Amino acid sequence: MLEDLTGLKEHYLRCVRCGQCRPVCPVFEEVRNEAASPRAKVFLAHLLAGGELTATSELAAQFSRCILCQACTRECPSAVPVHQIVIAARSLLAGKHPSLLQRTIFKGIWTRPGLLNLSVGLIRRCQGLGLLDAGLARRLLPTSSTLPGKLPRYPARAFIPEITPAAGKAKTRLGYFLGCATNYLYPEIARDTVAVLSRLGCEVVLPRTLKCCGLPQLENGEPDTAALMAMDNLAAFRRLNVKTVVSDCSSCTATLKELQAQQPLQDIEILDLSGLLLGLLDNCKPGRNAVKKTVTYHDPCHLAKAQGITLSPRQLLREIGVEYREMDGAGNCCGGGGTFAFYHYGLSMKILAKKTASIRETGAEMVATCCPACIMQLRHGLAKHKEAVQVVHPVQLLAQSLNPA
Amino acid sequence: MNRHRLATELKKIFPADRVLTGDLELRIYSYDSSFMARFHDFRPDFVVLPRSTAEVAATLRLAAEHGLPVVPRGAGSGETCGCLALRGGIVLDFSSWDTIEEVDAANMQVIARPGVVHFKLNEHLASYNLFFPPDPGSTRMCTIGGMVANNSSGLRAVKYGTTEQYVLGLEIVLAGGQVIQTGGVRCRALKNVSGLNLTKLFVGSEGILGVITKVRLRVWPRPKARGIALAAFADLNEAPSAVLDVYHAGILPSGIEVLDASAIRAINLYQPEINLPSAEAILLFEVDGNPASVEWEGRQIAEIVGKRAVSLEFATDPRRMADLWRGRSVVAVAAARLRPDGSRIFAGEDISVPLNRVTEALYKIKELSREHDVAVVNYGHIGDGNVHTAPVINLDSPAEVGRANKLVDAIHRLAIELDGSTTGEHGVGAVRNQYALAEHGEAVSVMRRLKEALDPSNIMNPGKLLPPEGANGSA
Numbered sequence: 001m002l003e004d005l006t007g008l009k010e011h012y013l014r015c016v017r018c019g020q021c022r023p024v025c026p027v028f029e030e031v032r033n034e035a036a037s038p039r040a041k042v043f044l045a046h047l048l049a050g051g052e053l054t055a056t057s058e059l060a061a062q063f064s065r066c067i068l069c070q071a072c073t074r075e076c077p078s079a080v081p082v083h084q085i086v087i088a089a090r091s092l093l094a095g096k097h098p099s100l101l102q103r104t105i106f107k108g109i110w111t112r113p114g115l116l117n118l119s120v121g122l123i124r125r126c127q128g129l130g131l132l133d134a135g136l137a138r139r140l141l142p143t144s145s146t147l148p149g150k151l152p153r154y155p156a157r158a159f160i161p162e163i164t165p166a167a168g169k170a171k172t173r174l175g176y177f178l179g180c181a182t183n184y185l186y187p188e189i190a191r192d193t194v195a196v197l198s199r200l201g202c203e204v205v206l207p208r209t210l211k212c213c214g215l216p217q218l219e220n221g222e223p224d225t226a227a228l229m230a231m232d233n234l235a236a237f238r239r240l241n242v243k244t245v246v247s248d249c250s251s252c253t254a255t256l257k258e259l260q261a262q263q264p265l266q267d268i269e270i271l272d273l274s275g276l277l278l279g280l281l282d283n284c285k286p287g288r289n290a291v292k293k294t295v296t297y298h299d300p301c302h303l304a305k306a307q308g309i310t311l312s313p314r315q316l317l318r319e320i321g322v323e324y325r326e327m328d329g330a331g332n333c334c335g336g337g338g339t340f341a342f343y344h345y346g347l348s349m350k351i352l353a354k355k356t357a358s359i360r361e362t363g364a365e366m367v368a369t370c371c372p373a374c375i376m377q378l379r380h381g382l383a384k385h386k387e388a389v390q391v392v393h394p395v396q397l398l399a400q401s402l403n404p405a
Numbered sequence: 406m407n408r409h410r411l412a413t414e415l416k417k418i419f420p421a422d423r424v425l426t427g428d429l430e431l432r433i434y435s436y437d438s439s440f441m442a443r444f445h446d447f448r449p450d451f452v453v454l455p456r457s458t459a460e461v462a463a464t465l466r467l468a469a470e471h472g473l474p475v476v477p478r479g480a481g482s483g484e485t486c487g488c489l490a491l492r493g494g495i496v497l498d499f500s501s502w503d504t505i506e507e508v509d510a511a512n513m514q515v516i517a518r519p520g521v522v523h524f525k526l527n528e529h530l531a532s533y534n535l536f537f538p539p540d541p542g543s544t545r546m547c548t549i550g551g552m553v554a555n556n557s558s559g560l561r562a563v564k565y566g567t568t569e570q571y572v573l574g575l576e577i578v579l580a581g582g583q584v585i586q587t588g589g590v591r592c593r594a595l596k597n598v599s600g601l602n603l604t605k606l607f608v609g610s611e612g613i614l615g616v617i618t619k620v621r622l623r624v625w626p627r628p629k630a631r632g633i634a635l636a637a638f639a640d641l642n643e644a645p646s647a648v649l650d651v652y653h654a655g656i657l658p659s660g661i662e663v664l665d666a667s668a669i670r671a672i673n674l675y676q677p678e679i680n681l682p683s684a685e686a687i688l689l690f691e692v693d694g695n696p697a698s699v700e701w702e703g704r705q706i707a708e709i710v711g712k713r714a715v716s717l718e719f720a721t722d723p724r725r726m727a728d729l730w731r732g733r734s735v736v737a738v739a740a741a742r743l744r745p746d747g748s749r750i751f752a753g754e755d756i757s758v759p760l761n762r763v764t765e766a767l768y769k770i771k772e773l774s775r776e777h778d779v780a781v782v783n784y785g786h787i788g789d790g791n792v793h794t795a796p797v798i799n800l801d802s803p804a805e806v807g808r809a810n811k812l813v814d815a816i817h818r819l820a821i822e823l824d825g826s827t828t829g830e831h832g833v834g835a836v837r838n839q840y841a842l843a844e845h846g847e848a849v850s851v852m853r854r855l856k857e858a859l860d861p862s863n864i865m866n867p868g869k870l871l872p873p874e875g876a877n878g879s880a
Contacts, residue, residue, distance in 0.1 A: 013800045014748045018438050018738045019482040019546040023522060032501035033425065033454055034481060040433045047432070058429050077675055077738035078749065 005049045005088040008081070012049070015042040015080045021072035026333040026351045027065050036065055038072035038082045045089045055096035063089050065344060067337030067351075068219060069301035087218050094221025106220045110180075110212055111229060117155070120184050124151040144345035147380050148185055156183045156190030157206075162240075164194050164204040171201040171283075174276075175242035175268075177233070177256065179249035180212050181372035189372060192399035193248045193273065199402055200280040207236035213252040214259055219339050230259035234268050244269045246276050248395055250303035250371040251338065257307065272303060274370055274394060275312040281319060287403035290321030295397070296364040297324070298355065298378060299331040300371035313370050316394050320401050325362040329354065336377030352381040359389055366390045368397065408450065411471065415451055415495075418463040423501075425452040434496050437481045437488055440752035440809070441836050443800070449476065449490035456502045458576060458584055458618045465616065466582035468495055474864050475580075477612040479519065479551030482543045484751035485834025487555065487611050491868040497616065499550050506619070508533050512593050514573060516621050519550025535624040538565035540660070541830070542734040550617050555832035556609030560733065561691070563788035564659040565625075567830065569608040573597075576619035577607055580860040588621060595623060606855070611832055612866035614859045628693035631659075632703040632721045633729050636714035637684035641665055644686040645763040647710040648787055651690065652760075654709050656702055660691035661788030662733050665767075667743055668784040668795075672732040675739035679732045682716050688787065689733060691726075733784070740782040740795040747797040749782075752836065753813030756820035757791045757829030766792055769819055777812040779805065791829035818843075833870045841872040 021038035022028050028036045044062055047053040063086055072082040094102070109115045126132050127150060135141035156178055166172075174197060182190045197204050211233055214226030233256070237245055245268055247253045256270045295317055304310045310331070317324050335341060335351030359367050359382070367382075367389055369375060378391045415424045425431065435448045450473070455461045468475045474494030481488055490496055499520035506516040510533045517526060523537075524544040530536050541547055541559035551557070553575070558567035573595065574588025587603040607614060638644055644663050651658065664672065664687045673681055681687060688710065692702040703719045711717055720726050740749040758766045767783060770792070774781040785793035794816060798805040817827045817840050826844060827837045841849050852871055856863070 009801075010746055014741050016438055016738055016741065016749055016751060017436050017442075017481070018543070019480050020543075020735070020738065022480060022546045023524070032503075033430075033452070033498055034500070035425070035430045035433045043433065043436060044429070053429075053432075058427060062429060077735040078741040079675075 005045060005085070005092050008045075008085055008088055009049065011080050012042050012046045012085055014078045015039060016078060017043065018077070020077060021075055021082065024071040024075045026067060026069060026071070026335060027347065030347055030350045031065070035062065038066070041066060041086050041089070042080060042082055045085045048089060048092065055093045057097065060090070060093045060097070063093060065347070067301070067333055067335070067340045069333045069337060070305040071301065071333065074305045087223055090219075090221040091223045102220050103222075106217050106222050107225050110216055111225060113209075113211055116180070116212070117157075120151065120155065124153075127151060142345060144342045147341055148376055149379060151184065152187055154187065156187035159187070160190060160194055160206055162206055162208050164198050164206075166201050166203045167199050168201060170203040172203070172244070173242060174202045174204055175237040175240070175245035176204045176206045177213065177245050177247035177249070177252050178206055178210060179247060179252040179372065181376065182249055185376060186372050186393070189248055189393045189396060192393070192396050196277065196395055196399050196402065197246070197280075199286065200277070200284045202280070205237070205240050205242050207240055209236045213249075213255040215251050215255040215338055218255065219337075226255070227259055227263060230256060231263065234260070237268055242268070244271060246271045246273050248273045248370070248372070248393055250300045250307065250309075251373055254302035254306035272307060272309050272312070272370065274316045275309065277395070277398060278312055278316055278319065288321070288401045289403065291397050291401050293322050293366050293397070294325055294364045295322040295366045295368050296327045296359060296362040297330060298327070298334060298359070298367055298369040298374060300369055300374045301333050301337070303370050304331050313368070313394055316398065317368060320394070320397050322397060325364050327358045327362045329358045332358070334374050334377045334381070336373050338373055341377060348377075349381070349384070352377060353385070356381045356385050356387060360385075360387055364389065366392055368392050368394045370394060411467075411473070412451065414467055415453060415464070418460055418467070419453050419455070423454040423456070425454075434478070434498070435489065437486060438484045438751045439486050439834070439836055440750040440813075441486050442489060447486065447489035447491055448493070449496040450493045452496045452498055454498050454501050458578065461497065461578045461616055461618050462582040462584055464495060464497065465578050465580060468864055469581040469862065472862055472864060474867050475616065476866050477519075477550065477554065477616050479548030479554075480522070480543070480546045482547045483551065483555065483832065483834065484754060485832045485836045487832050487834035487866075487869055488551070489835070491835055494864070499548060503548075505529055508535070509593065510535060513595065513624055514593065514621055515624050516619065517549050518619060519548060519617050521549045523547050523549060523552060530624055531627060534627050536627045537571060537622055537624050539568045539571065542737055544734065549620055549622070553608055553617055553620055554610065554612055556830070557832070558830045560660045560662060560730070560786060562786060562791070562830070563661050564657050569605060571623045572604055572608050572620065573623050574621040575604055575607055575617055577615040578618055579615045580862065580865050584618075609832070611834065611870045613856055613870050614865060616865075630696040630699040630721070631691060631693045631726060632699040632719060633726050634690040634692070634703050634706045634710070635718040635720065635729065636688045636690070636707075636710040637682045637716040638686040638688070638713060639684065639715050641686040641767055642764050643713045644688050645760075645767070645787060647688060647713045648763075649760065650709050650713070651706055654705065656705055658690040658702070658706065658788065659693045660689070661786070662689040663687070663783070663785060663787035664689070664733065664736065665783040667780070667782040668736050668740065671739045671742050671782060672736050674742040675735060676728065676732060679728045681732070684715060689729060691730075736782070736784050737793065737795065740797055743782065744780070744797050746799045746801070748800045749795045749797050750800075750809060752796065752809065753816035754793050754795060755791070755828045755831040756794070756816060756825055757789070758820060758823045758825035760790050762823045762825070763787055763790055763792065766819065766823055766825070770794055770816060773812055773815045773819065777808045777815070779809050779812045781812075786829070789829070790825065835868050838870055838872050841870070
């Protein structure tokens with residue numbers, strides 16, 4: 001199981017409260033008072049663990065104002081894993097004062113693919129009947145419920161088989177981790193990921209029993225549930241004789257890597273898609289057409305900060321042949337952070353506004369990014385600011401560029 | 406007036422979201438980076454987030470009326486409890502008042518509000534080909550208001566001096582709410598000797614005389630080129646001698662930094678790609694100017710220090726220079742990486758000694774470290790005799806905490822013994838005011854009279870800078 005707050009004592013004691021984390025925190029940069037800073041959360045966690053503070057809703061609200069983007073963890077000269085401390089504090093607080101609604105969603109439904117399917121289907125149905133719009137108009141639903149946009153008719157699971165053979169002779173057997181956002185919101189990305197991998201000589205395995213990566217559970221005070229799901233998922237891949245797992249969702253790969261690092265499940269390699277694709281392109285050298293688009297790139301926090309991957313997505317875009325334009329602040333958070341945008345919509349939109357302005361300044365026709373949660377957030381923000389910039393995953397551009405086998 | 410009514414009064418001055426009264430929020434304002442703050446609960450009664458001079462003046466009027474202490478705060482990156490409410494009262498957090506009002510490039514000056522972050526000011530000035538030279542290690546978070554209040558400096562003080570040399574004028578709100586401009590009400594001149602120099606009085610006054618609400622700073626043309634010469638030594642004692650060799654050869658680098666063996670290890674642990682050579686000491690000489698002068702000075706320095714050094718590197722690649730400078734900037738905190746259960750503490754961390762006694766200071770600090778059985782990392786601005794010492798201890802061990810406190814006291818006393826100062830740039834606050842009499846003697850009584858004249862009720866950041874009440878003015 002993951003470290004609880006007491007187990008992280010060595011880390012929060014090491015925080016000297018220097019404030020180096022303040023300028024890199026997207027929440028602090030918006031709120032601009034000390035209470036919003038990462039070091040304040042480490043300080044409060046210290047008091048909470050030591051029994052100097054009791055678990056209150058006010059305290060939970062303080063810990064809730066964190067995107068878990070890991071910018072502070074990466075920046076900290078003392079190597080304090082701030083995001084792990086926030087996760088552990090949220091878990092302690094949720095344990096003391098469980099929210100029935102959150103527990104039902106994140107532990108009851110989200111851990112069971114069948115129930116999750118049913119729930120998403122219900123939401124889709126309500127959207128179709130105009131009930132969500134009516135709820136919004138009557139202010140029964142928060143504006144944040146518009147974030148996912150219109151749900152597609154079928155999730156990716158409906159049309160991707162458990163085993164997709166390689167086009168031609170299979171060189172590699174790869175596990176495909178299909179994240180919830182890709183599955184339910186952007187199945188076209190999943191279709192392109194599987195098609196491209198197959199085209200580049202991979203046999204793609206998508207276990208039927210696959211569950212969520214566990215990030216929503218980590219974010220919402222259920223780290224033990226997340227750890228169990230990660231074990232189930234890795235076991236599912238192992239059963240199908242998969243040694244390497246790839247995902248088009250950087251939040252999923254970051255979460256799997258983080259959970260794997262804390263548990264004895266070291267025998268499966270987890271890869272981000274862009275680096276893998278660069279290697280496969282180099283090996284296969286397939287026929288390609290240049291994609292004549294101007295494209296900029298947004299670094300997802302869970303790829304750039306959590307995994308330190310910034311070069312391969314850019315190299316991939318250049319490889320595809322687009323006209324690439326770097327944006328100012330490409331590494332700045334978009335304010336999405338999975339469930340953060342749903343809980344703190346106003347704050348999230350302020351963070352997002354800076355990102356959409358940076359995108360606009362490039363004059364690019366498209367913005368590419370490797371995280372479907374960022375795609376959701378960017379599409380929402382660009383539509384809100386009436387920008388005609390398309391948001392895509394690099395794998396979609398690669399799929400367009402590849403000639404049929 | 407009771408607390409609730411005071412909060413209501415403050416909410417008449419500020420929008421409700423800029424007045425913090427919740428217990429959790431107030432607790433959060435009880436810390437800065439100091440070791441001392443870890444063992445106290447310096448919680449204010451209120452926190453306000455001003456964004457205008459009128460708001461500050463109204464707050465100070467209210468505070469005077471009710472005898473409430475007023476404590477200005479920037480980024481809270483200080484190491485002296487300077488921004489903490491030792492006796493409760495109102496903390497003014499300037500983090501959100503970060504407007505650069507004007508870059509007067511024609512007159513080589515900039516006007517900024519106190520919450521502007523140092524790094525962002527220089528980023529903005531770069532588009533005018535200008536810069537504000539003082540360069541604290543905390544550049545990414547510290548604020549201009551905090552820099553002025555503490556007269557801070559940093560890595561380039563060797564050539565460019567400290568903040569005070571750049572402050573042309575200030576807007577100050579005095580106890581009771583009166584607003585004054587120092588350096589001339591309308592003045593935009595770079596030279597001005599009219600009147601008593603109140604600007605110099607307020608710079609470094611740590612908020613005990615008034616609250617800084619606007620700063621007029623002199624700025625300089627940005628150098629066209631920079632270079633960093635790195636010299637590694639097999640003996641720490643060689644480093645101060647190498648610095649004097651460079652000065653005596655008639656070369657004035659923009660910065661000269663020293664790292665001892667453990668500081669080198671800490672930086673390599675923080676960012677392995679910086680890959681500093683392992684040695685007993687490293688000196689970083691930064692030179693700036695035009696490309697030809699940088700090249701010439703870099704070569705000269707290499708030749709001079711090469712006689713003592715075991716390895717040399719001269720970097721002009723911006724990436725390498727940024728890495729080296731960043732490594733040096735963060736070593737203050739990265740020191741904690743040397744020990745898994747260790748925390749770097751900010752205490753006794755800022756002594757300043759005459760240049761010809763730096764070797765002695767470094768030697769004696771090592772000796773004190775052994776004597777008190779507390780591991781230390783030494784680094785600092787050796788070019789101006791400012792030695793930073795980072796004790797790394799297990800905060801969970803009362804015995805280690807006790808030994809660290811004794812070590813810190815000994816380091817402060819050592820600084821005075823060596824004809825130096827207990828603080829070169831971090832300030833006094835509540836952690837070094839006990840040494841004020843030993844350092845300043847009779848002058849302390851004049852400081853007290855100035856304080857009483859400007860703040861008769863002692864509500865402006867009380868308990869800081871001056872020795873604790875009851876101590877008389879003699880050494």
